[in-house]
Amino acid sequence: MIGSCSPWLTDDELKLKPVRTVVIGCSRLLGLVCTLVTMLAVCDETNGASQTQEAIRNTSEKVVKIFGAGGLKGLYSYGSGFLFSSEGHIATVWSTALDSPQITVILHDGRRYYAKLLGAETKLDMAILKIEATGLPHFDLEGLSSAGPGTRILGFSNMFKVATGDEQVSVLHGTIAARAPLVARRGVFDAPYSGMVYVIDSTTNNPGAGGGVITSLDGRLLGMIGKELRNTKTNIWMNYAIPIEDLAPALKEAVLGGNAIRPMTTGEDESEGAALLPKFVPEDLGIVLLPDVVAKTPPYVELVLPDSPAMAAGIEPGDLVLFIGSELVPSCRALKEQLPKLESGTLVPVVVRRRDALVSVQIEVPAARNR
Amino acid sequence: MVERLLAEWRSLARRQRSGRGVACSHVNWRSALNRGLPIILVIALLVLTPQAGLAREAAGLVQQAEEQRVKTIGGIAPAVVAIFPPSGEGGGSGVLISKDGFALTNFHVVQGAGAFLKCGLPSGDLYDAVLVGIDPTGDVALIKLLGRTDFPEATMGDSDSVQVGDWVYVLGNPFLLATDFSPTVTYGIVSGVHRYQYPAGTFLEYADCIQVDASINPGNSGGPLFNSAGELVGINGRGSFEKRGRVNVGAGYAISINQIRNFLDQLKGGRIVDHATLGATVRTGQDREVLVDSILEDSSAYRRGLREGDEVVSLADRPIGSVNQFKNILGIYPKGWKVPLVFRRDGLKQAIEVTLKGVQQESVLLGGSEEKGKPGHPGHGDEDDPSNPARRAEQKTDPDGQLPAAVRHADLHQEKPGYANYHFNEVEQRRLAAILEQIRQGFASTGRWKLAGETTAGAPFTLTVADAGIGFELRGNPYLQMLENAEIEDEPPGTGGFLVALAEWRRLWQYGPEGFSSSVYYGSQPISWPGEMVDVLVTRQAGIESRWFFQKDSAGLLGFDTTISPDREPCEIRFLEFSRFDGRIFPSKFRVSHAGVEYGVFDVTGIDWGTRGAKQGGPGR
CATH class of the missing domain: 2.30.42.10 (PDZ domain)
Incomplete structure (x- = not known):
């Protein structure tokens, strides 16, 4: 159980990287604490069901369904994203679904747009899309908060493409098991992202869930759900989200039109150009x-x-x-x-x-x- | 945050002391405590802070919440069933919904298992159960546990009131873990409502279902989904699985209990039930509107005026915003129901009522209870492997040395094409026949009826109903329908065959259900939308079908529909008032309508029962 909180940090890793043991030790303890918290989940009777319901409604409006290329074996043609400006800036994970001349974004109310790929930030494994719309519900990038292990979260995404049109995206509940660096090495432990992540104890990272969000129970944005990630050695799947404060600077610059986000080439072949970031x-x-x-x-x-x-x-x-x-x-x-x-x-x-x-x-x- | 951790730690510690233990048994406390020593120190430190009061309060709330959960689970668990095929291979879950033993499960749990099953209850007792009815399209089956009239039962809730974010309990027997039949409990939230999950071919379609993140694993199939109040809101049946193997990844789906309610009486009638189509396909238009793509000319919708290119605005009083929504709404209704539909053409809205067609071809649903064709298992494969069902005939005795259930309870199962278990249809038929017996008291087996009166529009009428034919005169206009060697017609034109309907009426009154070449129990449906549910008896005679509507929980007959040919809308007769004529109770006022248009309301002022009508009771059987 504890291992599953941080499957990435194997014993091999410990031997190789003694520095990490501190983190691991902590995350194990934190994992334990989160286990306790989960078991004793303070349910809505104490948290205020209406507050969570309202948070779910509000957050769902800011999460979008993304459809693009793919559909072949192991490659998904769909994903999730979230709005961070009223003018239609959308953040999502970089994925093959975006490798398409036509990316479709569907808002919570079923409105459908073709999105422009503004650019991508490889280090953050993030892409930014833009749709031509105004007055959209969106996450505010000011006054962001972070969270520690044990925080109960909600995950919002269009995993498995369950929702289409104006249907609400899927909502899961879970707990932050750890806040730790995602130790990634090429080869066996290859991960698309190598910074700090929230490790989550429930299956937030399903097919198509990347680009969705995790929030606190009262709806504060905490992070962007990453891709599906599996340790090929142990066959354990890992659920993580990239903390929003690590994404925020790039997102803010994108809204300002700054160059933090590399512009992609334009024209017919932009998708291919975009494949290599x-x-x-x-x-x-x-x-x-x-x-x-x-x-x-x-x-x-x-x-x-x-x-x-x-x-x-x-x-x-x-x-x-x-x-x-x-x-x-x-x-x-x-x-x-x-x-x-x-x-x-x-x-x-x-x-x-x-x-x-x-x-x-x-x-x-x-x-x-x-x- | 710290306060909460502290609070939870404290409540935990209290429970530890009181020896109650913790619900989740998989945590090794000793090692956990050892590992958590630094945290204990931190917490000990925090206890000394002035915020301890707040923490105590939170701890109380936490404990209350947990106690509430434990209480709820204690209340709902006894009705959860562990279901095993007689072969003992594999199994699934179910839930009791009545004291006399009716239990719901998935079709794919009982598929191929035969007519008799073994069911374990959390009390540790094992019961025989018999298959009652199945819904292959909707993946539902009804079974009946035998041997008690005081089974624990679940309370059904309203699945339409379920909201995203609601806490829910999943109970069942995942991975067939429980050897003592005590169910495994998983807890989660509702992730989505009104979900649509595509069928495999035409079977196992999950329309308007509930998506949850509580763990649903193989073996959970057929088990109950409860809301936080402990009410049954769904039957868990499938999950989204992909590359991680067939285990929960946080996306499970439950068939809504409101859908099951629509089918429940049909299932109780031992039928292989069918879902509905409109007889039309829809597509998404340019403005995201839902348009009729193609429509069958023999569908009720076509007859009532729906055409290709019309925009579907609402169905069954629910607005249609997407093709999925259309499928969702349609998917929860049985074949044969009448539902309202609103469509728009050239900017004008029109409201009609359509009778829903069936999804499956007739032949598909005719299989006996043993094998219903073999649809694949989409999305979800349980431990049960239906490919190798143990043949009960080959089984001399049960493992416990008793005769096999199929022998002991042979009278509770009857094979008939189109039925999972015709025995239960006969039970319902007998119930309705008893009601009819009351109604028919005093009516002779022969003798013509002669009714006279006035319509509410002020038109005098006479009606003569005899073996040879029916004569009708309204405002001096004569109409005639001969019955012997004559063509059945829509007479008077535009009524759907009012005169034939009268002959059907007299046939039922004189002979009862046995006067028809076939009569079966259909189940229930709303007599008018969105009216009360009524029991329906379906009779057939010489290509004419009549559906007789019985008020539930009373001895009343409310009216009937007669369809003279499958390509016509029925003639609908509704009894409005009853009076005594020569000592016999008979409808004195009835309404006749066809295809949404009222033909007339008939006020009967006098009845001549004919010369040979004095004999009591005896229909010639």
């Missing part, structure tokens, strides 16, 4: 490319930013980039797709054509952008 954009290296106007715009350098790694390496305006590392980059898009694979602090060999000559340079990869 940029950790770096060319500007990070100091390169401004020609506007990407056609399907295969050649990656000509339009401008080299001063004091940039590209300038230090001797890149010049007018250069045509041919190779990033060992990869041929025949188009602006191909080039952008290569950038996320770069590692900060390393030197990446770049080959450019300058007039009639091939020129090899090495560009130092800057630190990944933080915010």
Whole structure:
């Protein structure tokens, strides 16, 4: 039981990462406490049934159903999201469902919109959509609160696509078992997100639930439900949500139109471009490319930013980039797709054509952008 | 937060001291205490703070809430049934709904298990049970536990009052854990209402169902869902499962008890019941409205004027906002019910009443009780494997050395195509026949009727009903329907066959149900929408079907519908007043209508019972 509170933190992990034991120790105790709390669940008789019912009604109006691409084996064509501005900004988890030229968003009252993918934040495993509407019910990003283990929560999502049209999304109850970093390593314990998460003791993370929300029983927004996550070694499924305060800065910037959220390329092929989310954009290296106007715009350098790694390496305006590392980059898009694979602090060999000559340079990869 | 933790810790500690233990037995307290030592220290520290008073108050509330739950569970658990097929392989759950042993479960629990089952109650006793009625489309079955008239029973609630966020209890026998038949209790909230879960083919459709996050696992199938007041609001039957194996992932579905209520009397009648279609398919229009996509010309809806392209506004008084909603509303009604429908055409709304068609093809529902075809198990597979039912004939004795239930209770089961157990239909038929016997007292087996009077519109009429035919004169206009070697007609035109209906009426009065080539108990339905539920006896004779409506819990006959051919709307006759004519009680005022249009209200002022009508009682049998 305790193990299931934090299945991610296996004994192997303990040995490898003694630092974590403190966290694990805590989360185990907290898990225990949450068990007690769950068992003795202070039910509505004491919490005020009407308060929770009202919270459910209010929250349900701010959660949307998302339909997009997919439907193939193991890939879901549907998901959940939540409104965080009255003008139709929607946050959701980044998923293959968004990898579609047509993303449909259905509001609580059955209104249906085509959404524009504003961008994605890979570090947060989050994508932001926008629909053209005003006066929408939404979560307020001011005065957010966080919660500790033992807090009883409600989960809202369109798991299993149970709701369609104006039907209300599904509501589950549970308890925060721990607030701990999601220890993720490539391979066995690969997780799409590696920051702090709320670990939840009920099955909030079902197919299509990602992008839904968890709230306190009185309806305060606490976090965004993550993807389904399974430890391939133990076959234990993990239910987690990303704390809202970790998402809020990026969400706020998105509302302001800031650049915290990387804009996706526009046009027919944006979905494919979106499939690889940029950790770096060319500007990070100091390169401004020609506007990407056609399907295969050649990656000509339009401008080299001063004091940039590209300038230090001797890149010049007018250069045509041919190779990033060992990869041929025949188009602006191909080039952008290569950038996320770069590692900060390393030197990446770049080959450019300058007039009639091939020129090899090495560009130092800057630190990944933080915010 | 801290206060609450503290409060709960304290109430827990108190309970520990009082030796009551804690409901969840899977926590090892000693090790938990060891691990929790630092927390105990923290709590001990907090106890010394001035907020301890608040905490005590909270602890009281917590304890109260828990005591209430324990009390509720104690009240509802005795009626929960663990159901096993005679083979002993697998099983499911159920719930008693009457003192004489009627219990609800899922169709997929009893499917293939045969006519007799074994049922365990939390008291530890094992009972024989007999299959009564099944609803393969809605995944419901009714069984009857035998041997007592004082079984514990669940109280049915109103599932339409269930709201998202309500606390609910799921009781049953998941994974067949309980060897002593005491049910497992899981507790959760309602995650969604009015859910629609698609059928597998045409079977096991969950319309207008309740979604809960309380654990529903294999073996829970057929078990009860209770609201926080301990009222039965649903029968748990399936869950959403995908890659995590067939175990709960927080999305279980219960058939609403209000749906089951609509079918309950039909199930009690031993029938294989059928759900309803409109005879029309719908689609979503450009403005999200629900439009008639195609419609069968032999459907009641078509006859009443619904056409392709019409917008469906409401059905059964519930507004239609989506195709799912349409399916939800339709899915809870039985074949044969009449429900109101409002549609819009060219901006104008029209209200009609339609008789619902059946979902299944006739042949599908004709199987005996042993095998009803074999629909797959969608969404939910229980431990019960129906593919290998033990043949009770091969079983000489029960494990306890008794004769098999099928032998001991052979009189409680009767095979007949279209029925799960025809015995129970006969029971209901006998009940209605006894009522009719009262009504028919004093009517002879032969003799023509001659009724005279005036309609409320002031038109004088005479009616002559005899073996050879029916004559009718209204305002001097004569109408005639011959019965011997004659075509059955809609006479007078536009009544749906008023004169034939009169012949049916006389046939019932003279001969009782046995005067027809077949008569069966249908179950109950509202006589008018949204009126009282009435018992329905269906008679057939020479291609003519009549449905006779009996008032429940009394000895009254309220009227009848006669349908002269399947492609016509019935002629509806409702008895409004009764009087004594020559010592015989007879309807003195009745209304005749057809397809929503009233033909007339007839006031009978005099009756001539014919020359040979003096003989008492004896219909020629």
